[in-house]
Amino acid sequence: MRGVKPDQMEAPTPCGDWNARALINYLLQVGCALSLAGRQQPVPAQSQGCELVTAGVGASRFDEEARAATSAWAKPGSWQAPVTTMGDVSMPTTMFISDLAIHR
Numbered sequence: 001m002r003g004v005k006p007d008q009m010e011a012p013t014p015c016g017d018w019n020a021r022a023l024i025n026y027l028l029q030v031g032c033a034l035s036l037a038g039r040q041q042p043v044p045a046q047s048q049g050c051e052l053v054t055a056g057v058g059a060s061r062f063d064e065e066a067r068a069a070t071s072a073w074a075k076p077g078s079w080q081a082p083v084t085t086m087g088d089v090s091m092p093t094t095m096f097i098s099d100l101a102i103h104r
Helices: 020-038 045-049 058-073 093-103
Strands: 083-085 089-091
Touching: 020 058
Parallel strands: none
Antiparallel strands: 083 089
16 A cells, blocks of 8 residues: 555556555555444444545555554454444454455
8 A cells, every 4th residue: 555656546456346546445444444343333334435545645544544443452352342334234353354354
């Protein structure tokens, strides 16, 4: 993410139909969601469709969200709570986090 220049945002990625912008945006969405979920706050369904990539902000915003998520998930018991996402859907924490690992 840090190495992607503004003129490379439309470049293809190994993730199928996603160009660099779409993949970076998705990783930002997951990072934000992990931060919320780690604090046992629901992840709004509309967060999956929002555009978070702006000029030069991708990597720095991801770093901020990653720090916040790491802090939240470091608290005792946080891994035992299910993640509530996309409305009322609950899933195991490990399933939610594996999505980030797959695309990173």
